[in-house]
Amino acid sequence: MTIASPAAVAAKPTRSWSETIAFAVMVGFFLIAPLFIYPLFLMKALCFALFACAFNLLIGYVGLLSFGHALYFGWASYVCAYTAKAWGLTPELAILLGAATAAVLGLVAGSIAIRRQGIYFAMITLALAQMMFFFAVQAPFTGGEDGIQAVPRGYLFGVIDLVNPMNMYFTVLAIFLGCFLLIYRIIHSPFGEVLKAIRENETRAISLGYKTDRYKLVAFVLSATFAGVAGATKAIVFQLASLTDVDWPMSGEVVLMTLVGGLGTVFGPVIGAFIVISMQNYLAQIGQWVLVVQGTVFVICVMLFRRGIIGEIAHALRIKL
Amino acid sequence: MRSKRPGEGLTIESTDDPHPLARNRVRATSPFQGEVTSPIGKTRMFEIFGIPSQALFGQLLIGLINGSFYALLSLGLAVIFGMLNIINFTHGAQYMMGAFVAYFLLQWAGINYWAALVIAPILVGFTGIIVERLFLQWLYKLDHLYGLLLTFGLALVIEGVFRNYFGSSGLPYRIPDALQGGQNLGFMFLPNYRAWVVVFSLAVCLATWFVIERTRLGAYLRAATENPTLVRAFGINVPRMITLTYGFGVALAALAGVMAAPIYNVSPQMGSHLIIVVFAVVVIGGMGSIMGAIVTGFGLGLIEGLTKVFFPEASNTVIFIIMAIVLIIRPAGLFGRRV
Secondary structure, eight states, X not given: OOSOOSSOOXXXXXXXXXXXXXXXXXXXXXXXHHHHSOHHHHHHHHHHHHHHHHHHHHHTTTOOOOSOTHHHHHHHHHHHHHHHHHSOOOHHHHHHXXXXXXXXXXXXXXXXXXXXXXXXXXXXXXXXXXXXXXXXXXXXXXXGGGOBOOOOOOEETTTEETXXXXXXHHHXXXXXXXXXXXXXXXXXXXXXXXXXXXXXXXXXXXXXXXXXXXXXXXXXXXXXXXXXXXXXXXXXXXXXXXXXXXXXXXXXXXXXXXXXXXXXXXXXXXXXXXXXXXXXXXXXXXXXXXXXXXXXXXHHHHHTOTTHHXXXXXXXXTOOO | OOOOSTTTTTSTTTTOOOOTTGGGSOOOOOGGGOOSOOGGGTSOOOXXXXXXXXXXXXXXXXXXXXXXXXHHHHHHHHHHHHHHOOOOTTHHHHHHHHHHHHHHHHHHHXXXXXXXXXXXXXXXXXXXXXXXXXXXXXXXXXXXXXXXHHHHHHHHHHHHHHHHHHOSSOBOOOOOGGGOSEEEOSSSEEXXXXXXXXXXXXXXXXXXXXXXXXXXXXXXXXXXXXXXXXXXXXXXXXXXXXXXXXXXXXXXXXXXXXXHTTTSOBOXXXXXXXXXXXXXXXXXXXXXXXXXXXXXXXXXXXXXXXXXXXXXXGTTTHXXXXXXXXXHHOTTOSSOOOO
């Protein structure tokens, strides 16, 4: 990052074998998974895994709980769906535009929200997201309750036909892995070290000369952008952008995914997203009880294992994950 | 007269549902709701800024009603936050529970509104005490965020259970006989029940303010907020005080729910959208001051009502926009201390 660090942070690069092995296992799993798991389910889970990773960048490494991440996810999916359908953009351009929208929204919302800390930050992000939800309900181009339907998947780079499920799957996988590695890189960069310093003790980071507000804002915009990539990709996969993706329960879901997997772990959000999405899939027939199950999982996580699944494993084995 | 969307602002009953999705939902028009029988013919019509006085004052009244609920709920949130350092996300669900308990009491036990006004807050407040003993007391030493996440999870559970048994459509609650009908004030028609809600919630708010700011019990509370360890050293049972404070805050939410029951339909999701607006109210007012919460609540309700008259498209978002402006100008909130 271009932000000048006043004191040399040069933390020694802690490359751990456990993370490399876990990454290899993850990539291997995703390469063979479509052979025995329904690709559409995998793609949905991958989109949400990326969403959760983006969210985790903020809560896990800066300690900021954003309760309004559906804003970036949902609006990016609207912009992506609209540009792909109405302007006939190729999917990669539509996704990039969606992500850019999310970045701009993140910049605006972030610069308002970082004025307060802790609980207020969560409430402000939630309120701003709700405001943009109402805009989405009223704006003409979002299609209100209907959303934007029948979005063409189109041809990636004008060549690769994404209607083919395998092409679509590996495109989503490439986007996911690219963003995952980028997030990993950000977390382990000198910039990421400053973020962790802010998480641990913001006052101290300020006294060391860091402009913490600027770091927080950059982290917020990055997180919003990655959330936008996830939302935009989901719009292409499902050929649909709807109000569900901008509404506040979506913000709650991404918190749940990250919490279940493990806040501040690299792989936790991915596992958490897969668990929550499978839970929704298999529990779909029990209707409203899904809400109860999700709420119960929240309560259990907060009361009994705050480290999350991956966090508990990493703690038990004393490795980094 | 300015051209308006059909039905907007012309009758007092038109836009009083705080739920954003209300216009997409099939409105249950129960016979119990007709507390205003076309008052327009009876009162004098005149115009203010091109708006018929009926519409203007009608919306202002609705604004005051919404403001009463904002004030009661944000007051509860502020009281709980002061003692527990937790933002109670379950507040909306507890408000909904208050309305449902009133409904159950009337339907199943024949207990009327006036008794429900006392019984429902006590019952729901008691569930709050159980929640505090079971869950919240273990979280005080941790990051604030865990309290928020836990109460969010509880809100999901409660809303899910109620939705499962009562669906998404609203259940009607009859206005008590003593408050049926209304007063013709000449420039507008004032339904008795609505006047009662505004006056009673203002009284409850002021009473709460008085207890906290002017009595010995309130002094203990404020002292325990500042320095719990020291207050314990003086022999005051702070953990019990914390538990009761949470119960009281929850009871306030339930009281608001009982009062809301005859105005809005009793429905499982009545709290979840309201609570987000109340969060914005709390951010605007800042949680440092009890009076601040009351003033902000009523004030924002009025502003929202005015927006419905002059610029209806923004009526859902105006509070959030004000929140953003306040944060830019005065980050600590109107009445808040810098946190």
